[in-house]
Amino acid sequence: MTDAVTVPPQTGVTAVIEPPPVGQGGARTRSRKVANARDLLIRSLVPVVLALVAGGVLLAILGRDPFTFYSNVWQGGVQQGSWEDSAMRGAPLLLIGVGLTMIFRANIWNLGYDGQFLVGAALITGLAPRLASSPNVVSLVILFFVAMGAGALWTIIPAFLKARYETNEIITTLMMSFIGVGVANVLVKGPFQDPAVNIPQTKVIPLNHMLPPIPGTRIHVGVLVALAAALLAAYVLKRTSFGLRLHVLGANPRAAAHVGINVKRLIVTAFLVSGALVGAAAAADILGVWGYMRANWNPGYGDTVIPFVFLARLNPLVLIPYIAFFAVLSNGGDLAASNANLSTDFLLVLVALILLFMTVIEYVGRRRDLGGSYLTPGLKNALKAPLFRRKKAAAS
Amino acid sequence: MPPLAQRDRPKLGPAPDQAPAVELLGITKSFPGVLANDNVSLALPQGEVHCLLGENGAGKSTLMGILAGMLQPDGGRIKVNGEETRIDSPRKALDLGIGTVYQHSTLIGPLTVVENLMLGESRGLRLNFAETRRRLEEFGAMLGVEIDPDVKADELALGRQQQIEIIKALWRGSRVLILDEPTSMLTPQAVGELQKVLERLKSTGLAIVFITHKLHEALALGDRITVLRQGRVTGEIPRERVRLSSPEELEAEIVQLMFGESGKPAEEVAELSVRVEGTKHAATTRGEVALELEHATAAGEGSQPGINDVSLALHLGEVLGVAGVDGNGQRALAEVVSGQRRLSHGEVRYLGAPVGKLSVAQREKLGLRYVTDDRLGEGIVASLPVSLNLVLKRIGSAPYWRRGRMHPEAIEQDAKRLIERFDIRTPSSQARAGTLSGGNIQKLLLARELSFESKVVVFHKPTYGLDLKTTRIVREMIGDLRQGRAALLISTDLDELLEVSDRIAVISGGRIVGVVDNGPTAAEQVGRLMIGDVTLGVQETPEPVGQRA
Numbered sequence: 001m002t003d004a005v006t007v008p009p010q011t012g013v014t015a016v017i018e019p020p021p022v023g024q025g026g027a028r029t030r031s032r033k034v035a036n037a038r039d040l041l042i043r044s045l046v047p048v049v050l051a052l053v054a055g056g057v058l059l060a061i062l063g064r065d066p067f068t069f070y071s072n073v074w075q076g077g078v079q080q081g082s083w084e085d086s087a088m089r090g091a092p093l094l095l096i097g098v099g100l101t102m103i104f105r106a107n108i109w110n111l112g113y114d115g116q117f118l119v120g121a122a123l124i125t126g127l128a129p130r131l132a133s134s135p136n137v138v139s140l141v142i143l144f145f146v147a148m149g150a151g152a153l154w155t156i157i158p159a160f161l162k163a164r165y166e167t168n169e170i171i172t173t174l175m176m177s178f179i180g181v182g183v184a185n186v187l188v189k190g191p192f193q194d195p196a197v198n199i200p201q202t203k204v205i206p207l208n209h210m211l212p213p214i215p216g217t218r219i220h221v222g223v224l225v226a227l228a229a230a231l232l233a234a235y236v237l238k239r240t241s242f243g244l245r246l247h248v249l250g251a252n253p254r255a256a257a258h259v260g261i262n263v264k265r266l267i268v269t270a271f272l273v274s275g276a277l278v279g280a281a282a283a284a285d286i287l288g289v290w291g292y293m294r295a296n297w298n299p300g301y302g303d304t305v306i307p308f309v310f311l312a313r314l315n316p317l318v319l320i321p322y323i324a325f326f327a328v329l330s331n332g333g334d335l336a337a338s339n340a341n342l343s344t345d346f347l348l349v350l351v352a353l354i355l356l357f358m359t360v361i362e363y364v365g366r367r368r369d370l371g372g373s374y375l376t377p378g379l380k381n382a383l384k385a386p387l388f389r390r391k392k393a394a395a396s
Numbered sequence: 397m398p399p400l401a402q403r404d405r406p407k408l409g410p411a412p413d414q415a416p417a418v419e420l421l422g423i424t425k426s427f428p429g430v431l432a433n434d435n436v437s438l439a440l441p442q443g444e445v446h447c448l449l450g451e452n453g454a455g456k457s458t459l460m461g462i463l464a465g466m467l468q469p470d471g472g473r474i475k476v477n478g479e480e481t482r483i484d485s486p487r488k489a490l491d492l493g494i495g496t497v498y499q500h501s502t503l504i505g506p507l508t509v510v511e512n513l514m515l516g517e518s519r520g521l522r523l524n525f526a527e528t529r530r531r532l533e534e535f536g537a538m539l540g541v542e543i544d545p546d547v548k549a550d551e552l553a554l555g556r557q558q559q560i561e562i563i564k565a566l567w568r569g570s571r572v573l574i575l576d577e578p579t580s581m582l583t584p585q586a587v588g589e590l591q592k593v594l595e596r597l598k599s600t601g602l603a604i605v606f607i608t609h610k611l612h613e614a615l616a617l618g619d620r621i622t623v624l625r626q627g628r629v630t631g632e633i634p635r636e637r638v639r640l641s642s643p644e645e646l647e648a649e650i651v652q653l654m655f656g657e658s659g660k661p662a663e664e665v666a667e668l669s670v671r672v673e674g675t676k677h678a679a680t681t682r683g684e685v686a687l688e689l690e691h692a693t694a695a696g697e698g699s700q701p702g703i704n705d706v707s708l709a710l711h712l713g714e715v716l717g718v719a720g721v722d723g724n725g726q727r728a729l730a731e732v733v734s735g736q737r738r739l740s741h742g743e744v745r746y747l748g749a750p751v752g753k754l755s756v757a758q759r760e761k762l763g764l765r766y767v768t769d770d771r772l773g774e775g776i777v778a779s780l781p782v783s784l785n786l787v788l789k790r791i792g793s794a795p796y797w798r799r800g801r802m803h804p805e806a807i808e809q810d811a812k813r814l815i816e817r818f819d820i821r822t823p824s825s826q827a828r829a830g831t832l833s834g835g836n837i838q839k840l841l842l843a844r845e846l847s848f849e850s851k852v853v854v855f856h857k858p859t860y861g862l863d864l865k866t867t868r869i870v871r872e873m874i875g876d877l878r879q880g881r882a883a884l885l886i887s888t889d890l891d892e893l894l895e896v897s898d899r900i901a902v903i904s905g906g907r908i909v910g911v912v913d914n915g916p917t918a919a920e921q922v923g924r925l926m927i928g929d930v931t932l933g934v935q936e937t938p939e940p941v942g943q944r945a
Contacts (some may be wrong), residue, residue, distance in 0.1 A: 024638045240800045241792035247780070248788065255772035257736055258766075260757030 008201045037133040044318060045362050046310055048325070051353035060351070064340045070137045072339050077332025083294030084218045088289055088326035092117075092281040094226040097305045097312075098233045099151075099277030105237060105314050107250035108162070110274045112173030115180020116154040118143060120282035124185035125293040126192030126208060136209055144225075144283045151279020154180050155390040159271035160189035163264040169271075181298060186311045188295045211288040222284030229277060233316040277304070304330075326351070365383035405929030414628050415478040416441045417603040418463065418494065422553045423472035425458055425871030432458040433469070434627040440572055444635065446596055447618030448607045449650065451863050455627040456607045460574050463605075464496040465489035481619035490516075491736045494567025496574040501557050509560055510536040512549050516567055535563045538600065539593045541944045554721055555586030566602075573597065574605045577859070579613055582721075585923055591617060609864070610891075611650060616642055622869060623653035630654070663941070683712030684747075686852045686882040687733065687764070691742035696906070702728045704906040705742070710852065713878050717914075718886040720923045724884045725906035727769070733884065735759045746852065760789050763851030767841050767858055769886075777828025777839050782822050783811035785829040786844050818843040819869075835866035844871060853877060855883045859892060894919060903928055 032045035056066035077086050091095065097112055103110045124143045131139035158172035194203040211220040236245035245266055249256040256263050280303065308326060333347040416439040422800040432455045438447050450456050461467040465473075465486040475479055476492050483489050489496075503512050510528050529545050536543045541559050549557060558578060565573055579587045593603060594617060606616055609761045614621050621633045631653035632802050634644065641649075665781035689709040696702035710716045720726060730736035733744060735756040743814045746764050754762075769776045776785045787796050787807055795806045811825040814854060820839045822832055829840060838858070845853055855874060859867040874896050877883040886903075887893050893900050893914075903913045912924045 239802045241797045242783070242800060243804065244791055244802070248777050248791075251779050252774070252777045254770075255777050255788070256733075257756070258768060258774040259734075259756065259791070260760050261791065262755065262757070 002055075005187070023218060033151065040292075040313065040318075043361060044313065047354050047357035050357040051350055053356075054353050055350045059340070062342070064342065069340050070337050072336030073329060073332035075332060076335030077328035077330075081218070082331060083328070084325070086327040086331040087219050087223050089331050090323045091220075091223045091226040092285040092299075092301050093290060093305050093308075093327065094320065094323045095281035095284060096278050096301050097231055097256065097323060098226075098229050098316050099274045099281070099307050100302070100305065100309050101312070101314050101316050101319060102233060102237070102277065103274035105243075106246040106266070106270045107253070108267065108270055109170045109303075110155060110158075110271065111170055112154065112158065112177035113278050114298060114300065115177030115184075116151040116275050117282045117301065118184035118269075118276040118298060119154050119180045120150040120193065120279035121286050122202075123150045124283055124286055125149065125205070126187060128205045128287075129203045132206065132209060136212075139209060140211065140263050140287065143287060147286075148276040148279040151282065152275040152278070155271040155275035156268075159268045162271075163267040174209050184293075186296050188293055188297075192293075194292075199312055202293050204292040205287070206298035211284070211289055220284075220288035222288035222366065225280065225284060227320070229280065230316040230320055237316070243271075247359040284395065304351065307351060311354070311358060406765065416475075417477065419475040420463070421473040421475065421476075423462060423469045423474070425455075425462060425467060425469045431627050433462070436470070436624070436627070437721055438622060438629070440605060441500055441604050442571070442601045442638040443617040445596055445617055446599055447614040447621045447870070448605060448624060449609065449614045449618075449654065450624035450944075451609055451654065454609075454624040456609075457576065458575055458627075460496065460605065460607060463489065465494075471583070475796075487529050490570075493569060493571035494574065495568070495570035495572065497561045497565050497576065497578060498555060499577045501549075501554070501561065503549040503557055503560060503564075503749075505609070506548060506549055508546050509543060509552075510545040513564055516564065520646050530925045531567075532563065535566065536594065539563070540596050541589075541593065546868065553586070555582050555589060558582070558586075558590065562593065562597075566597075570601045570602070570604065574607070576907045577609070578606070579608065583633060587613075589613065609833050611647060614650070615646055619720075621646075621650065625648055625654060639942060647916060649929075672735065673804055677702050683714075683880075683882075684703050685709050685745070686747060687713075687884065688745040689732070689742065690745065692729075692732055692739055693741035694728050694737050696725070697730060697737075699858060700727055701725045701788045701906045703732060703903075706732075706903075706906075706908050707825070708901060708908060708911075712882050713879065715874060715878065715885055715897045717893035717900040718884065719890060719893050719902055719926060720903035721926060722888050724903050726747075726856065726888075726903060728905065728906065730766055730768070730884075730886055731765070732853050733854050735764075736766075737892045761793075763849050765845040765850045765853045767838075767845045767853060767855045769856035769860060771837050771841060772830070776829040779828055780816065781826045782829050782832070782840060783807050784822065785840060786811050786814050787858070788846060790848065791912055797869060814843040814847060825853070835862050838862060838866065838870065842870065846873065846877075852879065852882045852884070854886065856886045857888060858885070859887075859889065867892075890922060893922070 005177055010077045013296075017263065035393070037328055038363075052070070059066040059069050096117070100110060100113065124147050125144060128143060131142060134142075135205055149377070155173070156178060158167075158169045158176055161167035161172050162169045189200045191352065192199055192202045196203075211222050214224065237246065245261050248259065248261060249263060249266055253263065256266075264381055285301075304326065305323070308319060308322040312322050329348055333350075337346050399536065407653075418440045420436060420438040423433050423438075423549045424431075434455075436455070436459060437529060438448075438459070448456050457465060463483065465483040465488050474483060475481070476494075481492065483492065483494070488852045491854050497560070499712070504515070507515075510532065513532060514523050514525075514528050532543060532545050539559060539562070541556075541816050543556070543560065543563075544649065550558070552560070562573065562575075578590060579614075582590065591881070598604060598619075606617055619635050619638060621638060622629055622633045624634075631649075632908055633641075638646065687708075689920065692706045693704055694702045700723060706725075706729065718726065718729065728737060732739060735751075735754060735758070739752050742752075743750050746759070746762060750758055751762070751764065772778065780788075784807065790796055792800065796803055796810075798820070808825060814820070815822060815825060818839045818841065821836050822834070830838065832840065844860075853874075858874065859870050863871065872893065874883050874885060883895065885897055897914050899911055900922055901908050902922055903909070904926060910921075912921045912925070
């Protein structure tokens with residue numbers, strides 16, 4: 001009926017976020033929950049599987065054996081203690097991912113992660129040698145807070161402009177990122193330059209001032225910090241007033257103003273939280289793995305993480321396995337690629353394929369009712385039919 | 397009679413013996429879960445106004461959508477001039493001579509009248525201004541109205557815009573003109589003018605379809621009335637009967653057709669017959685001033701005007717209506733009171749205390765509420781469950797949140813209570829609010845705003861787009877606020893204001909141009925104030941506006 005109510009189409013991924021559940025529903029809501037969980041699983045896994053398959057086909061075309069390649073990835077990423085390296089590789093990715101998740105929930109696009117990350121990293125590599133006399137715990141805590149503060153500080157200008165003048169934060173964060181990368185280089189080449197060497201890099205932090213390992217492993221405790229951050233973020237988004245305010249702002253900004261949310265303050269808070277988490281990623285990476293910083297160093301973690309943030313549907317808990325997957329892929333991929341005589345850039349091809357299939361699945365899903373399955377009715381029936389036939393055959 | 401068009405010229409002149417211009421036979425159309433049209437047959441003879449009457453959701457718009465080529469029927473046949481045909485696109489409908497005027501303006505605001513009319517021209521590369529002007533003049537003469545071809549569309553009054561829409565619909569030589577709820581945005585005077593225009597068009601042999609849910613309009617304008625209910629034609633009253641029967645007889649019959657034998661209570665019938673005479677409410681128990689605006693001035697937003705030097709006083713136990721054509725500062729007025737819009741000048745007082753500097757949340761806590769007209773756009777978050785939408789204005793406050801932590805049991809408990817009390821039809825408290833029907837979304841908003849110790853409630857177009865039953869419930873709730881509370885009712889529906897309000901202020905161009913006590917002559921006074929006959933406003937309200945306490 002034309003006078004029937006239509007839900008306005010919503011922008012971006014926010015529309016498919018599961019709303020925070022309230023109370024225990026009846027059997028009906030429970031079965032819907034199961035269906036939702038199944039849909040979420042389909043939507044999240046299918047692009048990854050398709051990307052791996054397509055990547056395999058690509059390998060075969062290039063004359064490499066895809067099975068060898070993937071088994072090499074497994075060997076180099078998981079087996080014989082290499083899983084510990086993978087875990088450490090994942091820590092900064094997870095922290096950045098959580099930081100982006102928080103602010104993307106509010107439909108605000110903080111794309112200045114590189115600048116926020118590098119400013120934080122440069123500051124603590126410069127500051128760490130000056131704290132050498134204080135006890136390790138104290139210096140670590142101070143350095144974490146400095147990095148988080150630096151990351152948060154680097155979002156202040158875009159946050160203020162967005163809150164006060166509704167300036168497009170995509171442009172301002174990207175510009176600030178550009179400046180941040182430059183500032184980090186200036187710091188590394190200038191005040192923080194190690195006078196003992198000729199190459200532009202900072203002093204190396206002594207080993208006993210790095211993040212300690214988890215007893216019994218080589219993994220530094222930064223990994224635990226990252227996991228804790230993901231769990232805490234999931235709780236905040238699901239169960240607190242702050243999380244709900246972010247959701248309302250993201251889903252319907254006009255409603256946010258109407259129901260009395262202080263939108264300006266919320267925008268600034270979201271930016272600060274996001275920047276601080278990106279800064280924490282810098283601390284975990286520098287203090288856990290690198291110990292120093294070279295000029296022009298930019299690992300570009302944020303760009304790598306963004307596809308997974310979306311694949312996880314802005315859910316910090318779902319993000320964890322994705323980051324684990326990518327950490328294994330990139331860690332083991334180094335070995336596999338060199339064994340197969342391929343550039344490590346082939347791993348980026350795999351990530352790009354995931355993005356591509358994600359878009360395809362998104363498109364297919366958009367044509368259906370949002371929140372429903374991503375499969376078209378025809379495809380769904382085609383997939384279901386052989387299943388039913390098998391069941392029937394088993395029954396008869 | 398002036399020539400209508402040189403090309404595609406339709407057969408004009410009354411010809412009652414001819415075959416109907418358009419005939420619908422057994423049209424069926426279903427949407428998922430709804431049978432919108434069930435075997436509907438309808439004949440549209442030339443030179444008649446055919447009123448299509450029914451509640452919201454009766455299937456009127458679907459039927460017209462099919463006729464206009466926007467929708468395809470699942471079954472049934474359409475005959476145009478006796479020939480069976482398929483209307484598979486809006487363009488085909490135009491080619492067949494079926495023109496439609498939609499409820500909301502489709503004119504492009506920044507373009508002039510002539511430019512708007514040339515938008516539909518499909519032949520030739522060059523725009524022919526001279527020819528367009530000439531034809532516009534012809535049409536103006538035919539309609540009996542004078543139109544400046546070079547004025548921008550959004551500078552015209554809504555009634556005038558509608559006349560241009562009608563010309564646009566007839567531009568390519570239509571035989572059938574469909575008007576979808578054409579009076580919903582108009583002042584009473586503009587409705588009168590529309591009536592004259594329709595009379596003239598009728599005499600040229602045009603078949604006119606007039607869709608409405610207002611009974612008195614159907615009686616005043618229709619040569620023939622068809623009543624739709626739940627997708628079916630429940631009755632057709634032919635031309636002779638409309639002419640010969642008395643209005644009371646017709647009214648009783650139509651009410652019967654609209655609501656069936658299911659024994660609709662007499663009150664519904666009574667409400668239906670509330671016409672522009674209005675109802676007098678006892679305004680004797682006027683309490684202390686609940687809400688006061690003093691020279692309130694606020695900026696507009698985009699093409700929506702702000703308010704300028706508005707002074708108004710609302711007393712406890714009173715419903716103060718605000719009448720006006722849509723887009724005259726109503727939204728700014730509501731948002732200034734709710735706190736969503738900053739005052740640039742003046743003050744808002746709530747129970748004597750200035751609240752102009754308080755935030756939306758602070759005013760909400762004090763009991764000052766706002767039921768927005770933009771239910772989907774800002775009233776609810778469609779992707780959140782009903783239960784959370786019910787407490788959306790209380791995020792972070794006890795008992796639903798304690799120290800920032802959500803307490804789902806408390807939310808659930810109160811949500812269930814409110815759902816029951818306000819009769820919100822929802823599969824569960826967990827259903828997404830966006831899946832509810834318009835009426836139930838409005839009930840959700842009412843539940844949210846009227847609960848939690850509300851004191852003064854601003855309603856903005858509270859029954860717009862709702863069915864009759866929900867409309868009645870909502871109006872009752874507004875009236876109930878007289879028990880110790882107060883309501884500011886901003887509406888474009890004059891009947892509603894006359895039915896519910898004690899006094900009616902009229903807003904025009906962001907200013908209050910007068911306040912009228914509700915009574916038998918209120919409708920006319922309000923109407924004159926709306927079109928800018930300010931002298932009358934001064935006569936009727938000799939005291940300065942806002943100081944009538």
